[in-house]
Amino acid sequence: MTDVSDLVLVFPDPPPPLLVRTLDLAGQQWKAVANAAVAMQGEPADGWLGAVVCAEDDPEGAFALCRSLRKGDARVESILLLVSGAQLHELEHRDDLFDDFCLSPFHPKEIEARFRHLLFRAGRGDSPELASYADLVLNFETYQAAIGGKPLDLTYMEYELLKFFLTHPGKVFTREQLLSRVWGYEYYGGARTVDVHVRRLRAKLGEEHANLIQTVRSVGYRFGQTRWPGSGGNQDADA
Secondary structure: OOOOOOEEEEEOOOOOHHHHHHHHHOOOEEEEOOOHHHHHHOOOOOOEOEEEEEOOOOHHHHHHHHHHHHHOOOOEOOEEEEEEHHHHHHHOOOHHHOOEEEEEOOOHHHHHHHHHHHHHHOOOOOOOOEEEEOOEEEEOOOOEEEEOOEEEOOOHHHHHHHHHHHOOOOOEEEHHHHHHHHHOOOOOOOOHHHHHHHHHHHHHHOOOOHHHEEEEOOOEEEEOOOOOOOOOOOOOOOO
């Protein structure tokens, strides 16, 4: 057995280049395996820290590996499955083979966040970092959000935008600033992208909390209340 602690099992061998870059940038030690037999032979003394199994190119091999890991042929705390949108139907009646799944192509930060959440849930990660504003709570480790104690079903970019707003309360940002700060300078979706995401966020926050994101006419958006008295923004429900 390999005497390496905190080693992540990765399938297939070789793994997708983007997955390799994501794990490397996260500082995660990993080892690619081609099948369950290799996973058993290369198992660290303390077991695998976790597994990231990509099912896109070899779904049968991926599910076979997951079944083997679940049977205990090799010790692993948590399994993150990567699938394409066209493979979603293949997950039916197989939810016992993995702990979480992510659609590919994926955003590297989403993979890192989901995997860290699995490790924390298994008692192998740090306690999550939380941030809140009024009834809204965000978990930066698990990419989860809740308002009034009720979970919000957010896409990755909806969460990123809400996180940016929450960490900059009372400040006004133009659509162009939000595009560059949240989506990145390389994103060319246009300012309308911001409006669409704001509208979706308001809908998911619910009527009672939709005004957390306020429209500042002819400028952009503000989250929460400004510190300056008498300067309430005009909210445009249509963004």
